Amino acid sequence: METLRLEIVTPDGQIFADDIKTVTLPGSEGEFGVLPHHASLVSLLQTGIIDIELVNGDHELVAIDWGHAEVDETKVTVLADGAVAIVGENESAIAQSISKAKQLIESISDSDIAIAMAEAKIDLILKQRKY
């Protein structure tokens, strides 16, 4: 199976770096998905959720406030100002990271729509997850 290299970095360090199946990014012109062999692209990102599908089929979420994405055939590089990965060993850790992510989004975005969209997205994917 072909994979894509995804790296998410912020001034506070690297948030994510792994080979993945596909990723959905919150572009400023709308959300877009990236699969291997995607055409080269540089896009502005807006406040939202990056939805990553890992090689094993699981989903991982990362909330970002603002940034840029560089896409080419084999790799995706996301340069974000702030990012919070929604991960955790158990439910309370996950809940904690979710509230952090929501804080991050609310702190930067003044549009209620963006906040609502991001929150809805988190809820949706968490429901699809099996714990």
Next chain:
Amino acid sequence: MANLKEIKRKIKSVENTKKTTRAMKLVSTAKLRRAEMAARKSRVYAQKINEVLSDIAQKINQYKIGGIDSRYFDLKDTIDKVDIVFVTADKGLCGGFNIQTIKQVQLLMKEYKDKKIKVRLRAVGRKGVDFFRFQGVELLSSYVGVSSSPDYEKAQEIINEAIADFENGVTDKVILIHNGYKNMISQELKVVDIVPIEEPKSTDSVSLSLMELEPAEDETILNSLMKKYFEYNMYYALIDSLAAEHSARMQAMDNATNNASERVHKLTLAYNKARQESITTELIEIISGVESMK
């Protein structure tokens, strides 16, 4: 006897120095830990943003994407004026840390002068500022107090001045020099051409397809990305330099402490010898006194 006293005084003074250098070493060790953490955290970001920009530079030059202000990417051969932004520490007592940077700056200045290219200097950090002032070299602008406590807004201010001149065509190149952190015991001089943005050195890992920009209608995305690139490079240079400064000082002070210990050891030997000597002389005096009484 005077000799004995003198040696004793010397030992005391060296011991005091040793205490100071030891304390400075400990302070630097503690500060280094924090500064190193900050530098390490931001290193990945700095690397990535440079990679992304050089990828873009490569594509823009390859495809001559129109509409973009290509001045930022135009690697022309003839340049008339260069800005050198360099970062030194505000304080000394850190071995060759500052002088390494200064030497590199002088070397570059000479190189450019030989090519009849004008060089302007923008100095960050008191040591660099003082050095070039003393030499009578004109500094275009100088910033003191930033190196010891880097913050993003200051970095923005410094680099944006240089970039504004570049954008207006006053200068053709901006170089950023700082002495960076390599590991606990060594520093590494870093010379980066900020603009024009360089293409990647090896092209094997680079995708060669045409790149699209989104939003496509204007240059906002490139402009915002480049702004970030300039500012972050400057900011990173400040953080990295601070970490390197502390590691250099830690090492210098460690050496100084060791030297002081050695010196105390030698002086103590000399002191004991002198004491023994004076005792022997006294004994001889007494004995010869007794002998003469007989």
